[in-house]
Amino acid sequence: MLPQSPLLFYIEEIMGILRFRSILAIVLISACSSVFAACEQPLRIGVTANYPPMVFKQDERLAGIEIDLSRELQRLLECKLVYVELPFEQLLSALQTDKVDIIMAGLSITDSRKQSVSFAKPYMSLGQMAIIRKDSLTLHNKHPAAILAEGITAGYEEGSTGERFVERYRDTVELKGYPSAEVGLKKLQQREIDIFIHDAPTSWRLASSRDHLDLISMYKLLTREDIAWAVSPSKPELLVELNNGLDTMRTSGRLGDIISRWIPVTVEVENTGF
Template identity: 25%
Template structure:
């Protein structure tokens, strides 16, 4: 009988020890929190409403947390350092209007695409000179640091002869300098540019998107179980119509299938 009690005690002790080999998904469920990194200055995908982060990406992240049975915690992180912060385990995943690129895929893993986008030019409403990329010759162009907008601008600098590229920590700073006349144009993602120009009569988008891009949710390369679950949830959100509902809420139209 005494041996039985010793065995039971050992079993209880062993079960109470931390599970060092637990997967990312198991750790999230055990903690009861899904920590998400996002640069919360990119409306309508992520922005602050009072002291609360809101937006298209935030709603998607909330649905993922709900499907996992945990609560969501958004950690506001500069886009330029967001991949490094993910790799340093500051949070579990990134959802921040991040374009899937081959370069980024060397460092992190992406979910299936959840949004189609592209780069477009934004100018002041009184500007009659800039109608497309070729008209950026000799101009000063603003971009957000670490984005595909910055990459596109650097390519155009060689191709069309942009005079200067100014990189900003956040895209609202670039739009502000454009409005104040410190920039001739801003290169940025189409949906965000449309959102800003719609809400600011001094700005307008010109031309057509000159790149094709897709956004993905990013996780660490080793977190394969979490990635599988995120993909499963994204597929289900589209199947149930919840994705369409969120899309229409933030963009005023239904997604193109």
Template identity: 25%
Template sequence: MLRKKGYLLILALIFVFSISTVAGAWWIFGSDEQATWDKVQAEGKLVVGMDAAYKPFEYQDKNGEIVGFDVDVLKEVAKKLDIKLDLQNTSFDGIIPGLQAKKYDLIMSAMTITEERKKAVNFSDPYFNAGQVIAAMGDNSSVKGVKDLEDKIVAVQLGTTGDLKVSEMEGVKEIKRFDTIPEAFIALQNGQVEAVVNDLPVTAAYIKEHPEVKIVGEPFTTEYYGIAFRKEDTELKEKINEALAELKQDGTYDEIYAKWFE
């Protein structure tokens, strides 16, 4: 009987010790979101997942270095947070599973904020409006906005948001669909069409190399890009949002935008 009591006492002590250890570990290391931000600070770096095949947001230059608009924004965010960057090039189709598997701390890869993606990740405040825009030849074009597409021949890339939006418009004379967006722009430059409808950033990147093409009017759809985080990483998201807000307030964001899109 004494042995049994002693055995039970030992089991009780082990149980109490185990609970105390678990509780102590939680107290020391905090919840998951606290641990991620602490890890970033302790390591002095932010590990970022991105698909470096989407110029001008993230792509590899001739030296193999990942560059682009997103990268420049990230560099300035890192300065604000006093940390370094570790960019991980990964395919876009597996980028969210990679985040959830903790291969990186966040995703910044020209990712549109959608309701479907919100089910899997949390997003930062929007940092880019990638809505649809209209491109025409020069400032003297008769096309100045959406209403001017009536009775016009309009080029789009097959299966894109631009294709969908123009298909919904009434009064467009003809829609010419191309397999790639450069083909649509070549048709515009050759006078085969009178306008191209496409997303803002890619259109802006094309215009940077072909200044005879102009964006007319403002984006007529709203498709915001955001930085993606694991659901539990609320503190990291707050830190990034604060840094993004500072970049917009002090003019740094505008300088980066002008570098890549004006």
């Protein structure tokens, strides 16, 4: 057998490296194709535009934390977005029937919801708070739990985790549900109810709102909840991209900037644990 020439040896080495790089490129392209398959079509974002500052209408256009975050995702994922406005109670079924790809509506992670959807990493932690009228002097120094045991009338947003919380007081409190937080706050101002239970951002927003100067929040967390986006369990590649996007926004500071823009005033309190 003739000895192999140095030139032939180097040629074979180079060819081997090129074959390895070609295989690696094919693997990477395949991985990227599966990850970005969702971007072949516009991503359909399910929203309910009645929850300031999370999602609401401002001058007839969608605005809020979720909208700004979705636009940041659009830039990171290089996907087109289409917003699908639905009543809050229809969002989960829309995701399950493939009418939307992502729910971005200030959705709380709950055990029951985890049975039907996959949640991305939480991007906010908050909870339910109680809001009362400023002239309700007898209520100011009491714990919300004590107030809810006095036979008053309590309001909540239908389909929210606030509704689930007040249900435990059904035997002692008259409960009234409303389609949105804004309607509930108006009913509180009109004295139809004595107390309104809703997510912390609603309470924080009161501090800078001129429309609710007669209302005040009782800054005690009644629950502790994580807020996250939801996707169908059949789209794990999309969930990976959402989490990657969140990590990028968190590291760059964009996540905090967006939240601070819409919630300039927050009150940090401990969960009361009841």
